[in-house]
Amino acid sequence: MKLLSLNRNIIALGANSFFTDFSTEMILPLLPIFLERFLHASKSEIGLIEGLAEFGVAMLIALSGFYSDRLGRRKGLTVFGYGMSNIIKPLAFFAQSSSMIATIRIGDRLAKGVRVAPRDALISASTPKEISGFVFGFHKMMDGAGALAGSLTAFALLYLWGESEGTFRSIFAISLIPGLISMGILIFLVTDAPFTPAVRRFHPESLPGEFYWLVGFQSLFSLFAMNYSFMLLKAESNGLALAMIPLSYALYNLTQSTFAIPIGKMADRFGKATLLSIVYLAFGLGALAMASGTVAGVWLGFGIYGFFAGGFNALAKAIISDTAPNELKATAYGVYYTAVGITTLISLTAAGWLWDHYGSIYPFMIAAVSAIFLAIALFMMRRHLLCH
Structure with missing residues (x-):
């Protein structure tokens, strides 16, 4: 499948995501370190903020x-959400406390x-079923490419300007520039895809059983996993120099961007649930590498984690795209993200508490063992997700 076969909306939405992630990832790899080092937040506080x-x-x-x-339309809400996010994130420049960062971080996520x-x-709406894995892989690849550009920019500025609090704040402010570019692309190049809205009220049985199998597995996985913030803190705990942390995060983004399209194409050929079980396994191996407590484990862990991130949500989105009725697709995505969000809140809060009370190895070992177990279970039950 060639990129030239994608329609203009898919390409423009990919470019919009590239510049949005460029902006976001100038901030995110620095934020946990900024919270801990300059605003003196505990791991429990950081976990609660992220959760x-x-x-x-x-x-x-x-x-x-x-x-x-x-509503029967998509673009208006999309523009509003991206606009809020790109305005809120650079306000980290002014933050003087962990509660202010929490407000900004939560505001950004609400906009998302x-x-x-x-x-x-x-x-x-612009994706034929037979290439849905490829299309969502392409979109994830553009996310990853923008994130790579943002994290490399943060590394370069940190290296050139030093590791001071002022440097962190300046990087937060500069992130506004790619955010504004992303908004221009979204407003002027993306067209809406109007449709006849559903007249019936939503009932859970309106969505197919395959969808709920997906939600169940993804929610269980999220209950035991952790996000990038704890990996960044673990990198510092393992002895990686502060200036190198954005570079290790760039490796994660490079791996994510590199593998997103191949994962999607393999999913279209061999089954999306099969590939999802493989990315579960990858996360488990990456968590084991981070738990080793070594700098080498950090680099290996971030590299493997990038492979995982290239497929985790992209494959889930493709399965939902294949199984949910057109007039309920956004509702289906909403149900999916709600379930994953609830379990993620529990997971990150628990991970921070475990780290503060028992050390960093416990949350990573629990995540590793759980991910490997769920990878095996999903592979054995993959027929229930239809796209096997």
């Missing part, structure tokens, strides 16, 4: 998806919650 942020995005995705399906379901439904 609440992910929970907030999940709740709004559900509402936004439901409203988008009733507004845009994700209608954006994914907009992508789905």
Whole structure:
């Protein structure tokens, strides 16, 4: 499948995601370190902030998806969500406390919650079923490429300007520039995909059983996994120099961008559930590498984690695109993200508490063992997700 076969909306939404992630990833690899080093936040506080942020995005995705399906249009909510996010993130420049960072982080995630379901439904509306894995892989690749550019820019500025608090704040402010570019692309190059909204009220049985099998596995996985923030903190704990942390994060983004399209293409050929079980296994191996406590484990862990990230949500989105009715696609994405967001809040809060009380190895070992177990279970039960 060649990129030239993608329609203009898919390409423009990919470019929009590239510049949005460029902006976001100038900030995210630095934020946990900024919280810990300059604002003196504990691991429990950082875990709670990240958990609440992910929970907030999940709740709004559900509402936004439901409203988008009733509205009969997608673009307006997508523009509003991206606009909020790109304005809120650079405000980290002014933060003087962990609570201010929490407000900014949660606000950014709430903005993401507004845009994700209608954006994914907009992508789905332009995607034939037989190439859905490839299309969502392409979109994830553009995410990863933008994230790579952002994290490399953060590394370069940190290297050139030094590791001071002022450097961190300057990088936060500069992130506004790619954010504004992304908004221009979205407003002027993306066209809406109007449809006849559903007249019936949503009932859980309106979505197929394959969808709920997916939600169950993804929620269980998220209950035991952790996000990038704890991996960044573990990198510092393992002895990686502060200036090198954005570079290790860039490796994660490079791997994510490199493998996103191949994962999607293999999923279209061999089955999306099969590939999803493989990315579960990858996460488990990456968590084991991080748990080793070595600098080499950090580099290996981030590299493997990038492979995992290239497929985790992209494959889930493709399965939803294949199975959910057109008039309920945004609602389906909303239900999915809500379930994952609730379990992520529990997971990150527990991981921070475990780290503060028992050390960093426990959350990573629990995540590793759980991911490997779920990978085996999903592979054995993959027929229930239809796309096996």
